[in-house]
Amino acid sequence: MATTTLPPSEVQAILDRGGSALRARMLATEQRLREVVGEASGPIAPHASSIIAAGGKRLRPLLVLLAGRCGEPEGPIDAENEQALIRAAVAVELVHSATLVHDDVLDAAPLRRGRATVVASGGRGLATAAGDLLFARAFGELVRNGSPTQLQILSDASSALAVGELRQREDAYDVDVTLDRYLHRCELKTARLFEAAARLGVLAIAAGQQDALADALGAYAGQIGLAFQLLDDILDVGGDPDRTGKRRGGDLLDGTITLPLILARERDSSLAELDVRGLSDREAEAVCERIATTGALDAARGRAVAILAQAKRQLPASLSPSARELLELMADAVLERYR
């Protein structure tokens, strides 16, 4: 369980390859994030460090910055454009943090990434208001870019996140949920904000019309996000608790039916008749074992790997070799954690 805010090695590798400009932007993003969350003062200052740490790997801001690098005009960058890119990265991470703070309220989660959650240290009321504040500040940050298009992208992604969360609750304990419905939920819950990150990166810094690039990188990032969610769901069933810091079967205990069970129930029909209500921790772990036995975890992982490969293949031909390399590394980083 990581208790540091240093980026994990696979993200660090991207920063190392990205050159000093990328590293400086990531640092500026981190610094601004701390300011906006009010690390020094402000009503959520006592909880700032757990909020800042909660986001973890900073995959979404990194996507903003990488996409920005692809859309960057030749020659020296205007300081205002430079700031616009940072603001987009910050706004995306703030939306992500807001949802994490609210998720922890619902789960009454004591820890996230080894730190006390906001709800654990400040209570439900404080954590709900803190999430709302992060959300409002995300829009407050992005609004300074002066672009209704960018705000539209962020509000659409934020709506999608909430709808995804609602769908998940709607489908809870439904062991028959279709694969399509599951994938659509992952789109809403995860892929859309990844997609928004890449779009915002291009639009925040682009000199001229870069809609085609924003579309292409948005599609790439959406696939990365989808694969990320699939892998996360696989990890919940098949991960090593010593590495993940989470016990297996947490999703099952919440009634959340994910890809491994969806694939496993076709292989072991007794799983299709499972009742996942009221499982004990032990029973949930036993179900995880049964799912693993069917080979569904490998099948699910294969699907995520295929999505990532597809994302790489579809990167636009116009990218510079170094931009392409970084985006490919990003896809690898998503997979890395699951090797």
Added chain:
Amino acid sequence: MATTTLPPSEVQAILDRGGSALRARMLATEQRLREVVGEASGPIAPHASSIIAAGGKRLRPLLVLLAGRCGEPEGPIDAENEQALIRAAVAVELVHSATLVHDDVLDAAPLRRGRATVVASGGRGLATAAGDLLFARAFGELVRNGSPTQLQILSDASSALAVGELRQREDAYDVDVTLDRYLHRCELKTARLFEAAARLGVLAIAAGQQDALADALGAYAGQIGLAFQLLDDILDVGGDPDRTGKRRGGDLLDGTITLPLILARERDSSLAELDVRGLSDREAEAVCERIATTGALDAARGRAVAILAQAKRQLPASLSPSARELLELMADAVLERYR
């Protein structure tokens, strides 16, 4: 306890005096609100009617529309400007609704305005996500006006709401809270969104630069909002439960120290030494009685009345007589409920 979405009589009076254009706009606002909340379909459809009813009197959208009427250019209005005004009214009400849905989660409130709350009918998880969705949709609605300035106003007001909520929790059970701190909390929690409503109304429909009018009506609306919050706090201590549908002393039970107690503790020093932790319902009612006995309720009401009178006096001289009349009626409507 009202179980209908019909406007209460004092708001109806404003609509009646406002002419057919105002009524048509209020109707369009109501209709669009239902669409956005997804009355017909969508993930929160089953809860749409309680969300729509929760806002109650529609004071905030009414302020948007009244301010819009003041800023309205001569002659026929462009359909796009007309829509922009409605969108601003809808966005403001959506932010208000989002906070109500989240407030009910915290209080685990079974009823609001005589209807089951979202948290009561759908659970905490659903209600938290539903609030987030309303919030995201508020921005999604306003973004269509294409104005970063308007979005800045909404995000600032939304931040203020959350900070006000956080302050309230910070100050909970502090019987010594200063008057200034209390008033500042009311500003954040209530006045800022009222102010934003008036500003947005002017800016959404104004043909040219109307910044001075937006400032003036914003200041007026902020005072209305402040008085509204003061009166709400007075009602909590001194209201007739048969009329308000709420038992007395609810704020005290939450540890929320408001104007009546702040004024009363200067008149009865034993109240200054009160410990409001762990009060029973009966004890809270008894404290309400003690507060009332000091005459603090009348003093508090006097303060709210003075703020409303001041708001009216400061209305800009340039307003048409009919616009002025409607805004004055609005101030009266806020007071009406407390007579």
